[in-house]
Amino acid sequence: MRENPDYNDIYYQNTTIHSQIIDIIAERGVPLCEFPGPINWETFFGNPHPVEIEIGSGKGRFLLEASKRHPAVNYIGIERAQKYVALTQERFEKYMRHFGVDRASGMFSNVRLVWTDANYFLTRYVPNGSIQAYHIYFPDPWPKKRQRKRRIFRNQDFLSALTRTLNIEDGRLYITTDYAEYFQEIQERLAGLSTLHPIESGLGPDRDIATNFEMKYVLEGRDIYRAVYERFSPQHT
Numbered sequence: 001m002r003e004n005p006d007y008n009d010i011y012y013q014n015t016t017i018h019s020q021i022i023d024i025i026a027e028r029g030v031p032l033c034e035f036p037g038p039i040n041w042e043t044f045f046g047n048p049h050p051v052e053i054e055i056g057s058g059k060g061r062f063l064l065e066a067s068k069r070h071p072a073v074n075y076i077g078i079e080r081a082q083k084y085v086a087l088t089q090e091r092f093e094k095y096m097r098h099f100g101v102d103r104a105s106g107m108f109s110n111v112r113l114v115w116t117d118a119n120y121f122l123t124r125y126v127p128n129g130s131i132q133a134y135h136i137y138f139p140d141p142w143p144k145k146r147q148r149k150r151r152i153f154r155n156q157d158f159l160s161a162l163t164r165t166l167n168i169e170d171g172r173l174y175i176t177t178d179y180a181e182y183f184q185e186i187q188e189r190l191a192g193l194s195t196l197h198p199i200e201s202g203l204g205p206d207r208d209i210a211t212n213f214e215m216k217y218v219l220e221g222r223d224i225y226r227a228v229y230e231r232f233s234p235q236h237t
């Protein structure tokens, strides 16, 4: 049965008003509504580099470390909470001030922050097969039973958009959570998709970059669960 969380309607109403793509270096936000539809990444970034998206980028720790480490990868962080969008901008500003980064140097020109709902962004603005990797770290577990329908991995539109937009040759999905029961559910739901398969090894080149939630939970001694999925190549689908 199709589960279509009603909470999306609420977020959509709010997000469509303020949704924007923020260029942290240029200190400029462009309303999403100025984009007529799927965004051509090569034109948008001005280069043909692969594009990776972090969903729910929180305070932006992964986004900053990964974009610094891989200047030839374009990163997009999607975050719907204004507070975290502002904190991410601050994090980059602080870093640039502290290390005397010249805005004209090109550093961080490979990052954009999208203040909106991830499902909204993926379904409307991300072209087919255009994403090399998705990073979803500590997705909200909505632990209360009556709220579980809000889990992003229960949203069929989101799952379709995720698999539709991954590079069909070898696009990857990286997931980390501290919530064992949700981890189990995510694995079961993804096992039901013919488009993705789990990769046993190779947790990725950025496995060592801890997000803010990971740092907090590791300090608390919680178990951390990780999975990596790869898009099946076309002959399998």
Ligand SMILES: C[S@@+](CC[C@H](N)C(=O)[O-])C[C@H]1O[C@@H](n2cnc3c(N)ncnc32)[C@H](O)[C@@H]1O
Pocket (backbone or CB within 6 Å): 055, 056, 057, 058, 059, 078, 079, 080, 081, 084, 116, 117, 118, 119, 136, 137, 138, 139, 140, 152, 211, 212, 213, 214
């Ligand atoms: C538990 S926090 C994890 C933040 C970060 N990934 C980390 O590990 O530190 C989940 C984040 O996802 C964001 N989020 C949840 N659902 C989202 C959605 N549909 N679109 C965009 N952001 C979302 C929340 O606002 C929150 O910042």
